[in-house]
Amino acid sequence: xxxxxxxxxxxxxxxxxxxxxxxxxxxxxxEFLTHQTVNGLKVRSKSESLIAIALSEHGIPFRxxxxxxxxxxxxxxxxxxxxxxxxxxxxxxxxxxxxxxxxRKDFINKLKTYHQENIILxxxxxxxxxxxxQPLSFEIVNRLISQNFL
Numbered sequence: 001x002x003x004x005x006x007x008x009x010x011x012x013x014x015x016x017x018x019x020x021x022x023x024x025x026x027x028x029x030x031e032f033l034t035h036q037t038v039n040g041l042k043v044r045s046k047s048e049s050l051i052a053i054a055l056s057e058h059g060i061p062f063r064x065x066x067x068x069x070x071x072x073x074x075x076x077x078x079x080x081x082x083x084x085x086x087x088x089x090x091x092x093x094x095x096x097x098x099x100x101x102x103x104r105k106d107f108i109n110k111l112k113t114y115h116q117e118n119i120i121l122x123x124x125x126x127x128x129x130x131x132x133x134q135p136l137s138f139e140i141v142n143r144l145i146s147q148n149f150l
Contacts, residue, residue, distance in 0.1 A: 018082050019061035026065035026076035047094050047128070047136040048078055054141045055081065060149050062092075070117045075110070083149060090148065091119055096130040 035043050037052040041064060048064075055062050061084065065076040079092040093110070097103040111121060119125050126144055130136045 016061060019063060023063055024067040026067055026074075043078075045094070045096055047096050047130055050136060050138055051079060051092065051094060051128070051141055054138065054145055055079065058145055058149065060145065068117075070113050073113070075113070081149075085149070088124065090124050090126060092126040092128070094128045094130070094136065096136070098129050098131050 035046055035049040037043055037049045038056040041052060043049050043052055043064060052062070052064065061082045063080045065078065066080040068075050068077060068080070077091040078094050081090045081092060083090050091114070095103070095107050098107070114120075114125060121127055126148060128136055128140065128144070
């Protein structure tokens, strides 16, 4: 499937066909998809909803929890984004439970695995973080969109 995605990125000038095509989605814990965003898309958190809405408002094509296999293990980055200007995929992960020690360990392991697949923080991976006393803001999301896509 990654070869198909790579082909589409290299050969599409517009993101709509890519965004609206069928793709392998994360089907785990669908009962937690409780926050409705644009076009009926349901996501797992208010912060993911904020990101989805901001991407849509800026006309940036994305897929939510598009499965990606790395070393035989399925990962579902929160957002797989088609950067139509540079014709490449960018991933956006929101880490919303950074107060939890186990969650932080999983975060580090995920970054290591992504790095093995050349998904690099600051290059083709955007990460946002949230703590109980520091929620994600629309200002931060819009700043990251401006820095990376506009």
